[in-house]
Amino acid sequence: MASMRFPPLCLLLILLAGCNGSSSSETTTATEKPVPPAPLPANIPQFSADTAYAYTARQVAFGPRVPNSAAHRACGDWLISTLKRHGATVQTQEFDQMAFNGQLLKLRNIIAQTNPTAPKRIALAAHWDTRPFADRDPQRKNAPFDGANDGAAPVAQILEVVRQLATANPGVGVDVLFFDGEDYGYDEGAQAELTNMLEGRGQDSWCLGSQYWSKNRLPVNSKPLYGILLDMTGGKDGRFSREELSRKSVPAGLDLVWRTGQRLGFGAYFLDQESAGITDDHVYMNKAGLPTLDIIDHVPYGEDYFPPYHHATTDNMTLIDRAPLRAVGQTLLTVLFIEGAAEASKPAPVAVPAA
Secondary structure, eight states: OOOBOOOHHHHHHHHHHHHOOOOGGGOOOTTOOOOOOOOOOTTOOOOOHHHHHHHHHHHHHTOOOOTTSHHHHHHHHHHHHHHHHTTOEEEEEEEEEEOTTSOEEEEEEEEEEESTTOSSEEEEEEEOOOOSSOTTOSSOTTOOOOOIIIIIHHHHHHHHHHHHHTTOOOSSEEEEEEESSTTOOOOTTTOTTSOOTTGGGTOOSSOHHHHHHHHSOSSTTOOOSEEEEEESOSBTTOOEEEEHHHHHHOHHHHHHHHHHHHHTTOTTTEEEEEEOOBOSHHHHHHHTTOOEEEEEBOSOBTTBSSOTTTTSTTOSGGGBOHHHHHHHHHHHHHHHHHHHHHHHTSOOOOOOOOO
């Protein structure tokens, strides 16, 4: 997970909004009846939280997926083979990028497609790398950590979606974007003793893979309707708020995802709570012309908007819970089938007879 942008004014507005009661315009009369939601499409597959958990553990077993490490290379190869095994077509973007500390990183974005000929497409994205140091850990600031939730779990959820789509066609195609180098950024709050060498170049030190992708989009000519980014979506007690850029860039998609999650009984995770904008991969997806929302564990935790395990050695498999794995994964599958049903219900174009 990258860094936070939180203007003080936003905090004030959020606090004020939380204190307001319902306005008179929201009041309904006794004679008004709520419109029932449309029935869900048939044959939506069941997301396997056990499989997603196993995929998470498999990534963690490689060791921290820090760029330039053997664990990083091996895990990337495994992701590619797993996507192919589930019927996806796969491309990679390999590139070199200097990190904030001057180290040259060899990075690899992994891009895949299901149902590649489908004209209507949705993008699912996550970062697959691990931050090289637990700089938010008060006891072990320079130690490596597993990145079980900040990296592995979101990737695992998308892998399980792809596995399900191998035998169930939702009527839309999916572009999978696994970004590298998202978490190798400079945290001025935790790393004040270091120098950000990218600052003088005017480059963000976070989200290196999505920055590269935004200037070199793959798959070529693919134009998803919108994207859904997952970040820290498999942890115990995870909660997801409506992040600022997500609200602005793809409000209809954000509402569909949140309402679907709540309808499926996952309202404890998908909160009707707004949060400030953050620097995450969806920033560069949006800049590239792909409207993207961010599902991320990002709500007030005392004085911080990130959970206590964020960039700490406690981000390990003991944190991972099958319940949020399923909540997010089943919501994604259902949204894909809803989008497919909407596409199928469109009237066929009327043929115009030749003159």
